[in-house]
Amino acid sequence: MNAVTLSPSDIERVTRSSGWRAQRMEVLDTASGKVVVKGQRPARHPVRYQLLNLLARLVGVPYLKAAPMLGGAAAQQTELARLRALHAAGAPVPRVLHEAPDHFVMQWLGEQHLGDLLQGGDRQAALLWREGGDALVRIHAQGQYLSQGFARNIIVDTRSQPPRLAGMIDFEDDPLQVMGLAEAQVRDWLSYLHSTLWALAPLLPQDQVDAQLDAWMAREPAEVRRLFLHACPKLGWLRRLPRHRRFGRDTVALQAAAAAAHRYAERHDGPMAPTESSRERIRK
Incomplete structure (x- = not known):
């Protein structure tokens, strides 16, 4: 995949867009290729974790248990840190192109x-x-x-x-x-x-x-x-x-x-x- 960069006008368009605010994710075309804008999601109800953790205990496989998905800015920072660590290790993950307090932009890999x-x-x-x-x-x-x-x-x-x-x-x-x-x-x-x-x-x-x-x-x-x-x-x-x-x-x-x-x-x-x-x- 060719490298994608965001121009100032691309960033302004992302900032103004209502699509990722309404749907949390939006694919946009830029001059150098498609990108994904990802907004923040609310924290998931803890009952999801409780049920999965109960299953992990019942079958005796503790590594089946759920990892906390906190939502909001905490989840965004977790994802950005993981993407950057994986990319630095040579893993095939999207490159982070832009970061803002309530969203970030990454490469689009496909649908x-x-x-x-x-x-x-x-x-x-x-x-x-x-x-x-x-x-x-x-x-x-x-x-x-x-x-x-x-x-x-x-x-x-x-x-x-x-x-x-x-x-x-x-x-x-x-x-x-x-x-x-x-x-x-x-x-x-x-x-x-x-x-x-x-x-x-x-x-x-x-x-x-x-x-x-x-x-x-x-x-x-x-x-x-x-x-x-x-x-x-x-x-x-x-x-x-x-x-x-x-x-x-x-x-x-x-x-x-x-x-x-x-x-x-x-x-x-x-x-x-x-x-x-x-x-x-x-x-x-």
């Missing part, structure tokens, strides 16, 4: 996300899924982590052919406020698998999914592998949830991720590198 392509059965979706996981491994290797590593926050550039991963968005919360780095990185994986595997099933055979997961984990630090393996059997019982979509997408998504976690736990007594047969399946 479609990985979830769109997976659910639409795009022929490139499985490759993009692998690209997304590879990006997670690289981000973690730099000592970084996402905030909400869901497919909806992984933007795909469909203007290029074939489509390619454009970057990650949505950093209004910081998991390190309530957990350690390795836990936040495992949280990324759980979010990623939960939001992708249910739609990936028709596009990629199960053995290739499992082999790819083994390969990703083999590249992660030992503590991340240990915590991920700790979580898998605790989540595995949720594989018994209904698989049919008439029970709702959330139920199906949770079932698919739990089934993959159960298979991973069955394959591993501890952290291990992928076998030669796993590498062969990945190359297919």
Whole structure:
């Protein structure tokens, strides 16, 4: 993506616009490309955190708990700090172009996300899924982590052919406020698998999914592998949830991720590198 800069007239136009004030987010065209203006949101009701934290305690996986999303100026400062830290580490995130007390402007990466392509059965979706996981491994290797590593926050550039991963968005919360780095990185994986595997099933055979997961984990630090393996059997019982979509997408998504976690736990007594047969399946 070409570098985008804002002219004084662009900044004045952003400041005067009512779009981001009414809708909180607005995409604007500038002379050097599209940008996203993001206003501040109110703090979310604490019941959302309480329910997720209750689930984390019930299943015994503390790194599932919610990170506080305070809203307002605090959330904006959190997102700006996360975007700048990730950008400095070489992660594919939007560059911050302008900051004001009640909004900021960043690069526009695109309008479609990985979830769109997976659910639409795009022929490139499985490759993009692998690209997304590879990006997670690289981000973690730099000592970084996402905030909400869901497919909806992984933007795909469909203007290029074939489509390619454009970057990650949505950093209004910081998991390190309530957990350690390795836990936040495992949280990324759980979010990623939960939001992708249910739609990936028709596009990629199960053995290739499992082999790819083994390969990703083999590249992660030992503590991340240990915590991920700790979580898998605790989540595995949720594989018994209904698989049919008439029970709702959330139920199906949770079932698919739990089934993959159960298979991973069955394959591993501890952290291990992928076998030669796993590498062969990945190359297919």
